[in-house]
Structure formats: C-alpha cells, structure tokens
Amino acid sequence: MTHAGFVAIIGAPNAGKSTLVNRLVGSKVSIVTQKVQTTRFPIRGVAIEGETQIVLVDTPGIFQPRRRLDRAMVRAAWGRAEEADAIVHLVDANAQVLVAAGEGRGADRKAVQDVEAIVGELRTHERKVILALNKIDLVRRELLLAVTQTLFASDVYSEVFMISAASGTGVADLRQRLAAVMPEGPWFYPEDQSADLPARLLAAEITREKVFLRVHEELPYASSVETTAFEERQDGSLRIEQTIYVERDGQRGIVLGKNGETLKWIGSASRQELGEILGCVVHLFLHVKVKSNWAEDQGFFRDIGLDFDV
Numbered sequence: 235m236t237h238a239g240f241v242a243i244i245g246a247p248n249a250g251k252s253t254l255v256n257r258l259v260g261s262k263v264s265i266v267t268q269k270v271q272t273t274r275f276p277i278r279g280v281a282i283e284g285e286t287q288i289v290l291v292d293t294p295g296i297f298q299p300r301r302r303l304d305r306a307m308v309r310a311a312w313g314r315a316e317e318a319d320a321i322v323h324l325v326d327a328n329a330q331v332l333v334a335a336g337e338g339r340g341a342d343r344k345a346v347q348d349v350e351a352i353v354g355e356l357r358t359h360e361r362k363v364i365l366a367l368n369k370i371d372l373v374r375r376e377l378l379l380a381v382t383q384t385l386f387a388s389d390v391y392s393e394v395f396m397i398s399a400a401s402g403t404g405v406a407d408l409r410q411r412l413a414a415v416m417p418e419g420p421w422f423y424p425e426d427q428s429a430d431l432p433a434r435l436l437a438a439e440i441t442r443e444k445v446f447l448r449v450h451e452e453l454p455y456a457s458s459v460e461t462t463a464f465e466e467r468q469d470g471s472l473r474i475e476q477t478i479y480v481e482r483d484g485q486r487g488i489v490l491g492k493n494g495e496t497l498k499w500i501g502s503a504s505r506q507e508l509g510e511i512l513g514c515v516v517h518l519f520l521h522v523k524v525k526s527n528w529a530e531d532q533g534f535f536r537d538i539g540l541d542f543d544v
C-alpha cells in the first residue's frame with residue numbers, strides 16, 4: 235500500500251526552508267539566497283521514501299508584513315500549513331543561540347522575534363508541529379540544548395530534529411519521520427517528477443536568484459522577473475526572453491552595472507543553470523524595465539498564485 239501526503243515547511247525568513255526542501259528532494263526546486271524574503275510563493279518538491287511520496291511545500295518566510303506582497307506571502311505560508319498533513323517549523327538555531335548568548339546582531343534578533351510570533355500563532359492551532367533546528371553546523375553544541383528546551387517548552391511541538399540543511403546532517407532522519415506520518419493513499423505525482431513549477435516560472439525564479447545574489451545590497455526587494463517568451467527552436471535549444479522589473483530609474487543602472495557588466499553576469503549565470511536544469515542549450519535575452527508599481531500589479535500576483543486582496 236502506498237502512502238502520500240503534503241508537508242509544509244514554515245519558518246522565519248532565511249531559516250533555510252528552501253535549502254531544506256531542495257535537500258529533501260535531492261535536486262533544486264526552490265531558489266536560495268543569503269537574503270531574507272527570497273521565496274515569494276509556495277513551491278512544491280517531491281521526495282520519495284520507500285513506498286511513500288512526500289510532497290514538500292516550501293513557503294515564504296513568516297514575518298511582520300508591511301507591503302501588499304509581504305502580506306500575501308505570509309498569508310500563503312499559513313494557508314499551506316493549514317492544508318498540509320504535517321508541518322515542519324524550521325528555525326535558524328544559530329540565530330537563537332547567538333541571541334541567547336547576548337551576541338546576536340540585528341538580523342538574529344529579528345529572526346528570534348519572528349520565531350516567537352510564529353510560536354504564538356502555532357499555539358492557537360490544535361495540531362502539534364515538528365520542530366527542526368537548522369544550521370547546527372554553525373552552532374556551539376553546549377548552547378543548543380538550552381535553546382531547544384526553551385522552544386520545546388512552548389508546547390506546540392511533537393518532536394524535535396537537529397539538522398543542517400546545507401550539509402545534509404540529520405536530513406535523512408527527518409525525511410524518514412515525515413514518511414512515517416504520511417497517510418495511506420495513491421501518489422500525487424509520477425515517480426520521476428520532482429517539481430511542478432511551470433518552466434517559464436522556474437526560469438524567472440532562477441534569474442531572480444541571480445539578481446538577488448548579485449545586487450542584493452543595492453536592490454532589496456525592488457525587483458521581479460517575468461518570462462515573456464519561451465520557445466523551443468528546431469535544433470532543440472530554447473530561446474528564453476525575460477524582463478527584470480525594478481521600481482526606480484536608478485535601480486535600472488544598478489542592474490545593468492558599468493558597461494552592462496552586472497546584467498551580463500546575471501544572464502550568464504542564469505543561462506548556465508537553466509541549461510543544466512532543462513537539459514538543453516538555452517539562449518537567454520534579458521531586458522531591464524522600470525515599473526514603479528510592479529508590486530501592486532494584480533497580474534503579477536495572479537502569475538505567482540498569490541492573493542491580491544489581503
């Protein structure tokens with residue numbers, strides 16, 4: 235008898251949710267950067283453990299939202315958690331430990347606050363949640379236990395796992411546990427399918443990752459990427475055209491860089507990765523446009539499956 239179900243991975247921004255989903259799946263289904271708020275909409279990846287199919291749902295980080303897009307992202311994360319058969323709350327253990335030791339920086343303190351708010355919300359849920367403490371490769375072990383106990387005392391968790399999504403430590407144990415709690419039933423995806431993001435959207439995400447990686451200091455959250463053309467050529471190669479939207483004129487120059495060098499780097503990094511993922515030669519054409527209200531555009535929300543009216 236087969237088993238199959240959905241597992242939502244929730245947590246504060248930058249906890250490592252997308253890294254964990256990629257690790258559990260065994261291939262890259264969701265983009266990862268060092269910036270908070272990288273993931274903007276829920277992304278599914280499929281892992282198989284014996285007779286069990288685990289559909290992992292990567293979600294946007296949960297934080298105190300201000301902009302419309304932020305509100306929609308947080309709403310989507312909680313929505314997926316409610317629908318799932320199991321929930322994993324992923325916590326950046328390093329931020330917790332640093333703050334507990336009085337050494338945390340602003341970003342760490344913010345992460346701890348976001349975790350507190352998530353725990354508060356989980357208290358209102360009846361179902362218990364699996365706690366996964368991530369980034370243990372960075373943490374001094376002697377400090378980890380106290381932080382774990384404090385979190386566990388909140389009474390919202392059924393069990394705890396210590397993992398490093400980046401190195402893979404502890405991830406196999408977590409996957410086995412998730413498989414064990416999946417309900418009986420037929421698989422949702424064919425055996426060889428590990429993701430279900432449409433290729434155009436995947437291509438836009440990969441380019442957005444490169445934008446975030448390259449110009450993250452100067453351009454936080456002001457950019458989005460749209461695939462405007464995606465055509466297979468007769469020789470089997472793909473011709474992909476994309477527009478990078480920014481909010482102000484000055485940001486356009488930042489994306490272009492001196493003599494267009496930054497854009498060239500973004501294009502070449504994205505083209506190379508897309509070629510690997512899609513398994514063919516990719517011809518990528520990037521444009522940069524100023525669209526001050528892209529984050530208020532209803533079509534943008536529809537394309538990535540987020541609610542506009544939240």
Ligand SMILES: Nc1nc2c(ncn2[C@@H]2O[C@H](COP(=O)(O)OP(=O)(O)OP(=O)(O)O)[C@@H](O)[C@H]2O)c(=O)[nH]1
Nearest residue numbers: 247248249250251252253271272273295398399400
């Ligand atoms: N050292 C270490 N770094 C990690 C680990 N897991 C993730 N990271 C890093 O943490 C950063 C954030 O990872 P993401 O997977 O993008 O985090 P996320 O929770 O999906 O972030 P949002 O989508 O912004 O909510 C990246 O720089 C990762 O490489 C880990 O186990 N150890």
Ligand SMILES: [Mg+2]
Nearest residue numbers: 251252272273
């Ligand atoms: Mg993410």
